[in-house]
Amino acid sequence: MLEANMSHAGMVPVFADAREEEPGRYQSTMDLSMAGDWFILVHVTLPDGRKLDRQFEMRLHP
Amino acid sequence: MTIRASTLDLLRVPLIGNLLRRRHARTLLQIPLFVISVAMILHGLFGPPLAPKNLATTLTWVHFRGALVFVLLFAGNFFCLACPFMFVRNLARKFFRPTRNWPRRLRNKSLSIALLVVMLFLYEWLDLWASPWWTALLIIAYFASALLIDAVFKHATFCKFVCPIGQFNFVASTVSPLEVAVRDHDVCTGCTTKDCIRGVREPAAPLVVIQRGCELALFQPRKVGNVDCTFCLDCVQACPHDNVGIISRLPAAELMNDVMRSGVGFLSKRKDVAALAVVFAFGALLNAFGMVSPVYALEQFLANLFGIRSELPVLAFVFGFVLVCEPLLLIGIAAWITRAWSGRKRPLVSVAVRYSYSLAPLGFGIWLAHFGFHFLTGLYTFIPVTQAAVADLGWAILGQPQWGVSGLAPNVVQLFEFGFITLGLIGSLLVSYSIAARDEVVHSIRAFLPWAVLSLLMAGAAFWLMSQPMEMRGVMLGGG
Numbered sequence: 001m002l003e004a005n006m007s008h009a010g011m012v013p014v015f016a017d018a019r020e021e022e023p024g025r026y027q028s029t030m031d032l033s034m035a036g037d038w039f040i041l042v043h044v045t046l047p048d049g050r051k052l053d054r055q056f057e058m059r060l061h062p
Numbered sequence: 063m064t065i066r067a068s069t070l071d072l073l074r075v076p077l078i079g080n081l082l083r084r085r086h087a088r089t090l091l092q093i094p095l096f097v098i099s100v101a102m103i104l105h106g107l108f109g110p111p112l113a114p115k116n117l118a119t120t121l122t123w124v125h126f127r128g129a130l131v132f133v134l135l136f137a138g139n140f141f142c143l144a145c146p147f148m149f150v151r152n153l154a155r156k157f158f159r160p161t162r163n164w165p166r167r168l169r170n171k172s173l174s175i176a177l178l179v180v181m182l183f184l185y186e187w188l189d190l191w192a193s194p195w196w197t198a199l200l201i202i203a204y205f206a207s208a209l210l211i212d213a214v215f216k217h218a219t220f221c222k223f224v225c226p227i228g229q230f231n232f233v234a235s236t237v238s239p240l241e242v243a244v245r246d247h248d249v250c251t252g253c254t255t256k257d258c259i260r261g262v263r264e265p266a267a268p269l270v271v272i273q274r275g276c277e278l279a280l281f282q283p284r285k286v287g288n289v290d291c292t293f294c295l296d297c298v299q300a301c302p303h304d305n306v307g308i309i310s311r312l313p314a315a316e317l318m319n320d321v322m323r324s325g326v327g328f329l330s331k332r333k334d335v336a337a338l339a340v341v342f343a344f345g346a347l348l349n350a351f352g353m354v355s356p357v358y359a360l361e362q363f364l365a366n367l368f369g370i371r372s373e374l375p376v377l378a379f380v381f382g383f384v385l386v387c388e389p390l391l392l393i394g395i396a397a398w399i400t401r402a403w404s405g406r407k408r409p410l411v412s413v414a415v416r417y418s419y420s421l422a423p424l425g426f427g428i429w430l431a432h433f434g435f436h437f438l439t440g441l442y443t444f445i446p447v448t449q450a451a452v453a454d455l456g457w458a459i460l461g462q463p464q465w466g467v468s469g470l471a472p473n474v475v476q477l478f479e480f481g482f483i484t485l486g487l488i489g490s491l492l493v494s495y496s497i498a499a500r501d502e503v504v505h506s507i508r509a510f511l512p513w514a515v516l517s518l519l520m521a522g523a524a525f526w527l528m529s530q531p532m533e534m535r536g537v538m539l540g541g542g
Contacts, residue, residue, distance in 0.1 A: 005112050005113075005114050005115065006113075006114060007113060007189070007191070007192035008113060008114070008123070008191050008192060008436075009113040009114050009116070009119035009120040009122075009123050009124050009191060009192075009440070009443070010114065010120060010123070010124035010436050010437075010439065010440025010443050010469075011114050011440065011443075011468075012114075012440075012443065012465065012466065012467070012468040013114060013115075013465050015465070034531075035355060035531055037192075039112060
């Protein structure tokens, strides 16, 4: 699952599921409501049940 | 002069009035804010690093700022009344008594203006809105400063000469509809004890104060307006005649009159207070500018122009231009034209000081539009953040965080933004016209016009800013 948060407090996070397009490759569509800096959190559940979280940043231009 | 019966006195309103007139009303209001402040500090330091998920950033930059300006708009300086920093300071003063007076050369607004500018600068430079950790440190710094300064210096030194939030509130509350004021001046004429300023003394030991008088040196019978008034209500408690109320008045009217004010003097002679009003107004534009897309283009342009990659010098240049060069130029030109067109020889600085106060209502309208946007669009976001914070402690009593709740839609809030700026513009035009009509009997319209143009220019800039796509930035120059 993907979770997008803005850098500013008071902004609602956006959630989306990712689907497997091919082995090891996932795709998702998110409706990011505002330009600016977004922190994308990737919540992963591995086949053995372990959970992983990864974070990356991106800037959305208007 | 006797207050007309038609004015509202908040202290005579059932329930609210009963609460505020209690001896420990201030403490009762401070305790919840103190507890919330402690929670914000702890969550800021040890909670999630993402600003929208942290109590420190959410409550500070969304709810506190928004609630502050709305309370100032609809009531008065009630944040200073409930100030949690003063709660700690008052507790500490039960154990030690400061003996020093604040240095004479610092008994003006210069230090607090500098601190207000530093706060605005740090907000942009450190991306405070995006950093729970820095926000928590800022709150700690506030508590420490209030405690330290008022531990060393007597009276309400921190509030009157240091606190940047207090200075913001003092200027903003000039447009508030309520004021702590005397109910009936005839009663004060017959008063011999002056407890509202001296405090109530122990009859057997006159050096022992059992109820403070005004710590900000505002003598009620000669107090005018809200400048320097923290709404602490010490005067209400001290007055033996129950003659002080929280009374309705015409917002911003105090900016039009140039009368002797207890503890403040004549506004027309206070260059420092005028400078505070100017920083307040231009700072509103600057702070709002930091949240829209064109700021990137400007920063990048300046960085390329000067051949630098660091944000610090670029921001310093922007701050210097907007808070120093631009006001000096625009206010200087307006004052020069007013003096020339009115045909009355007066020092240019005196004209500039007198009319600078007219920018306060517009400045407040812009702050209101900006802070109101975050507050209204993120109105309910404290709910999931609080739920998550409590759940992180292992207590599921508030349920799973409802991350979907937010507030009003941005396009709806934009209408409010335009309304607030328009309201501020009307206020500024009325104040500047009123000043011109009082000062320049013959050529009042001519004297008014330059300030009307300046207000229109600033309002135009504010409308342009608020119509830009919001861009929530939070990374360094050139990043992303």
